[in-house]
Amino acid sequence: MSARFLYSPKTVQWLSLLLFWFPITLLSLLLVYNTLPYFSFDRNMPFLETRAALYNKVVWRTCFYIHIAAGAFCILTALTQFSSWILKKRKKIHVVAGKIYVFVVLLIGAPTGFYMTFFAEGGFAERACFMCMALFWFYSTYRGFVTAARDKNFIAHKFWMIRSYSMALTAVTFRIYHLFFFYTDMSHLTNYSLALWISVCGNALVAEWIIYSQTKNYFKTFTT
Amino acid sequence: MKTFLMTSVLVMIIAGVYGAVDMSKEMNQGTLIDYHEPLKHLPKAKSLAHFELRFDKRHPRIQASENKPVKVKSHRRANPEFSTELFSRGGE
Numbered sequence: 001m002s003a004r005f006l007y008s009p010k011t012v013q014w015l016s017l018l019l020f021w022f023p024i025t026l027l028s029l030l031l032v033y034n035t036l037p038y039f040s041f042d043r044n045m046p047f048l049e050t051r052a053a054l055y056n057k058v059v060w061r062t063c064f065y066i067h068i069a070a071g072a073f074c075i076l077t078a079l080t081q082f083s084s085w086i087l088k089k090r091k092k093i094h095v096v097a098g099k100i101y102v103f104v105v106l107l108i109g110a111p112t113g114f115y116m117t118f119f120a121e122g123g124f125a126e127r128a129c130f131m132c133m134a135l136f137w138f139y140s141t142y143r144g145f146v147t148a149a150r151d152k153n154f155i156a157h158k159f160w161m162i163r164s165y166s167m168a169l170t171a172v173t174f175r176i177y178h179l180f181f182f183y184t185d186m187s188h189l190t191n192y193s194l195a196l197w198i199s200v201c202g203n204a205l206v207a208e209w210i211i212y213s214q215t216k217n218y219f220k221t222f223t224t
Numbered sequence: 225m226k227t228f229l230m231t232s233v234l235v236m237i238i239a240g241v242y243g244a245v246d247m248s249k250e251m252n253q254g255t256l257i258d259y260h261e262p263l264k265h266l267p268k269a270k271s272l273a274h275f276e277l278r279f280d281k282r283h284p285r286i287q288a289s290e291n292k293p294v295k296v297k298s299h300r301r302a303n304p305e306f307s308t309e310l311f312s313r314g315g316e
Binding site: 106119122145 | 225228229231232235236238239240242243244246247250255256257259
């Protein structure tokens with residue numbers, strides 16, 4: 001393999017894409033795989049045991065199962081959405097998967113998540129963070145759908161969907177930070193809130209940085 | 225499309241209002257879950273238990289390594305004391 005090939009801009013671009021998407025895909029699949037045991041509807045799961053009182057509420061329990069199923073759908077459908085190959089060669093996959101994503105987020109994932117934020121782990125600040133996340137996830141998906149379906153503004157659609165996906169991915173990044181802080185001997189609640197804030201703010205910042213690097217008029221992306 | 229969007233906004237509003245009402249009800253009754261309470265009695269997540277076990281001193285492999293007799297390296301011979309005789313020309 002020649003050095004010219006290794007350092008060509010196309011190879012570097014491919015490598016950077018691989019470095020970015022490979023862990024995201026792997027961890028997303030792992031997250032979906034980890035949610036599967038919950039569908040045995042066994043209440044003796046560690047996550048549910050800490051919320052035994054909530055689990056007895058029919059509304060919360062229903063929202064929980066619907067939310068994790070919707071989350072799995074979102075994560076899986078979103079993985080195909082940023083592929084330029086699919087967008088160019090197999091546009092129908094992009095359209096169908098996108099419609100599923102929008103339907104699941106707007107009608108199922110965000111509302112059930114929003115209801116559950118009122119009982120989320122942590123204090124007032126953590127609940128507020130979850131609420132902002134759910135609202136922004138809903139709003140960015142809404143705008144992403146409207147800009148494509150109604151306005152036919154596909155550049156704005158791309159930017160709004162990057163924002164939406166960054167919020168969907170907090171489920172993945174949160175677990176990475178949570179596990180990382182576990183080794184720092186932090187108390188569970190400090191670890192939880194820190195991982196939550198870093199995952200939400202970090203993902204939002206990465207999304208904004210990607211959008212900023214792809215546009216000349218950054219502030220206009222919020223109004224289109 | 226308009227119906228779908230309107231429905232989604234409505235569902236979101238209902239979820240928010242219902243959540244707020246439900247939470248305030250629980251707060252009034254004093255049954256709102258407090259996560260600050262120690263949760264030590266609950267079983268740990270399997271993944272974390274696995275990591276903790278690896279560093280637990282009661283782990284048989286760690287105990288075995290602790291009980292292993294430590295080999296003491298033989299001490300080096302101390303440097304000989306300085307003596308002018310060692311540097312004498314005639315070796316007297």
